[in-house]
Amino acid sequence: MQPYTVVGDAISASLTGTKGDATHGRALVVERSSTCILCHSGPFPEQAFQGDLAPNLSGSGGRWSEGQLRLRLVDAAHLNAATIMPSYYRVDGLTRVGASWRGKPILSAEQIEDVVAYLMTLKN
Amino acid sequence: MRIALCIALLTAMAGAALATEISLDQRRSGYSFMSADTKAMQDEDTANPGMLFVLDGEALWKRKAGSADKACADCHSDARVSMKGVAAHYPAFEKTLGKPVDLEGRINLCRSNHQQASPFAYESRELLALTAYVAQQSRGVPIAAGDDPDLAPFVEKGHALFVQRQGQLNLACANCHDDNWDKKLAGSPITQGQPTGYPLYRLEWQALGSLQRRLRACITGIRAQAYDYGSPELVELELYLMTRARGMPVETPAVRP
Numbered sequence: 001m002q003p004y005t006v007v008g009d010a011i012s013a014s015l016t017g018t019k020g021d022a023t024h025g026r027a028l029v030v031e032r033s034s035t036c037i038l039c040h041s042g043p044f045p046e047q048a049f050q051g052d053l054a055p056n057l058s059g060s061g062g063r064w065s066e067g068q069l070r071l072r073l074v075d076a077a078h079l080n081a082a083t084i085m086p087s088y089y090r091v092d093g094l095t096r097v098g099a100s101w102r103g104k105p106i107l108s109a110e111q112i113e114d115v116v117a118y119l120m121t122l123k124n
Numbered sequence: 125m126r127i128a129l130c131i132a133l134l135t136a137m138a139g140a141a142l143a144t145e146i147s148l149d150q151r152r153s154g155y156s157f158m159s160a161d162t163k164a165m166q167d168e169d170t171a172n173p174g175m176l177f178v179l180d181g182e183a184l185w186k187r188k189a190g191s192a193d194k195a196c197a198d199c200h201s202d203a204r205v206s207m208k209g210v211a212a213h214y215p216a217f218e219k220t221l222g223k224p225v226d227l228e229g230r231i232n233l234c235r236s237n238h239q240q241a242s243p244f245a246y247e248s249r250e251l252l253a254l255t256a257y258v259a260q261q262s263r264g265v266p267i268a269a270g271d272d273p274d275l276a277p278f279v280e281k282g283h284a285l286f287v288q289r290q291g292q293l294n295l296a297c298a299n300c301h302d303d304n305w306d307k308k309l310a311g312s313p314i315t316q317g318q319p320t321g322y323p324l325y326r327l328e329w330q331a332l333g334s335l336q337r338r339l340r341a342c343i344t345g346i347r348a349q350a351y352d353y354g355s356p357e358l359v360e361l362e363l364y365l366m367t368r369a370r371g372m373p374v375e376t377p378a379v380r381p
Contacts, residue, residue, distance in 0.1 A: 035293065038310045049311030053304050077294075084304070086293045094294055101292040101347045 001091060002109045009079055010067030015089070015109035025118025028111055029057070035086070035106065036115075043122065054085065061120040069116050073107070088112060146302065146316055148371050153320045154380055157306070157313040162327070166379035174256060174325040174377025177249070177332045181257025184250060190241025196254075199238065203261055211259035212267050212374050215363040217274040223356060224278050224363050227255050228334060246353035252332045256323045259376035267320065267374060270367035282364025285357060291348030297361075312381070317342075318369040319362065321378020328381065335362050 002015045014020070029036045030044050041050040042057030060069065071078060076085040088106040097103075107115065155163060165171050185196045185203055200206040215224040218233070225233065231254050232243035244251035270279050286297045300309070301317035308314070322335040329337075336358045340350040351357040 032310070050308075051310055052308045053314075084295060084299045086295070094292065095288065095290040096348045097290075097292045098344065098347050098349045104292075106292055 001089070001105065004074065004089075006071060006078060007067075009071060010065060011070040011074060012067035014113055015070070015074070016113050018113070020110070020113030020115070020117030022114070022117040022121050024111075025114035025116070028107075028115055029118060034111075034115075039084070057119065058122055059124050061122045062124060064119075066116055066120055069119050070112065073112050073115060145368065146305075151318060151369065151372055152305075152316055153318055153372060153375065153378075154315040155321070155375060155378065157315050158379075158381060162379055162381055166321075166375070172325065172377060172379055174323070174332055174379060177253045177256045177323070177325075178260050178377055180249070180253035181255070181260075184254045185257055190235065190239030192238060192240040194239050196234070203258065207258045207261040209262050209265045211262040211376065212265045213269055213271070215269065215275075215359055215366065217272045217278075219274075224275055224359050226335075226359050226362050227258060228336075229354065229359065231255060231258070247334060247337055252323045252334065255334070256332060256377050259323065259374065262374040263376060264373050266371050267366055267369045269370065270363060275363065278360050279364050279367050281357075282360035282362070282367075285361050286364055291343070291346035293346045295346045297342070317365065318372055319365045320369055320372050321375035321380070323376065324378035324380055326380050332377065335365070 004011045004013065004015055028034045029042070030047050032038070036057075037044065037047060037050045039051040039054040040057050041052060044050065064072070072085070074089040075087040076083045077087050086106055089109065089112050091103055091105055155166065158166075165173075169175050182203075188195045188198070196203070211227055214230065215226040216230070217223070218225045218230075228246065228251055231251065235241040235243050244254070289296045289299070297317065300314050305314050305316045319335045319338075322338070323332045325332050326338075336353055339358055339361055340353075343350045
């Protein structure tokens with residue numbers, strides 16, 4: 001796990017020290033295993049099955065800064081303890097995590113950066 | 125003064141615990157979220173694949189088993205009479221064990237104690253069939269589980285588990301099934317998780333399955349460690365869910381997508 005610093009409601013520095021790959025990020029967002037579109041919908045016309053438990057991802061790069069998006073992915077509960085959005089880069093403070101997932105974050109630091117880079121392209 | 129404060133606090137806490145519960149007029153069976161085709165499959169006994177298991181269960185009910193060489197029917201006679209309404213009261217408190225048992229557990233206790241036969245394995249065709257046959261005798265009967273005061277601490281444990289966030293996704297049952305039912309998860313409606321029709325035929329499984337199987341699948345879905353079949357936690361969760369579904373009619377054998 002890479003260390004990170006929260007300032008205000010953002011993590012301004014990349015977890016990997018480099019910029020993510022937006023194309024990889026899009027592929028990851030629509031992949032079922034990332035869990036994103038189980039709850040969110042977005043500009044994914046080819047995806048028949050999207051959720052409506054959470055905001056549409058369209059325009060997220062216009063609504064939030066890169067650092068704000070990074071914190072919302074890494075640990076949304078930091079901002080709202082009652083949120084149903086999982087903390088995608090967290091291994092502590094969880095209960096009864098299944099053996100296959102124990103000690104691992106939902107997304108790796110590289111994957112977080114890829115998703116952040118993709119969401120930043122969604123300006124409208 | 126101190127006692128009055130305690131009572132006030134307890135009342136406030138009980139109010140908070142009940143605040144998210146679904147009121148009787150809002151309770152909806154998983155049936156109401158299904159397509160017309162799937163509803164028709166449940167409604168018509170000749171189209172309902174669960175009925176094949178019920179028929180197997182009926183044969184098992186009459187078959188002698190164990191070193192006692194007794195069939196269920198030798199003690200309980202005609203299930204259509206003796207088992208009517210029984211499943212609506214399960215899980216029930218078992219005094220000799222000091223804890224609740226679900227219908228599958230009750231059938232296996234009967235096998236061990238009265239038939240002197242080995243218990244059926246969880247999710248075995250025999251146990252599902254016999255459970256479905258017994259539960260089908262309560263079809264249409266309002267669920268009335270949890271009346272026994274001995275059950276109260278176990279209902280509370282089940283409720284605590286229902287609202288406990290767990291797994292890598294850090295979600296509680298309540299996050300979806302109390303707070304977000306009727307929204308869509310990956311395009312499919314989230315139901316209230318009312319266990320009205322178990323054992324039921326799930327098209328995804330291409331088989332009849334128990335409520336414990338469904339709970340284990342949901343727990344794995346949030347990437348938590350699933351409790352073992354027959355574990356106290358699963359029975360307590362079943363018990364809480366059945367008390368939460370009070371007043372809703374039993375649908376066994378239900379069909380679900």
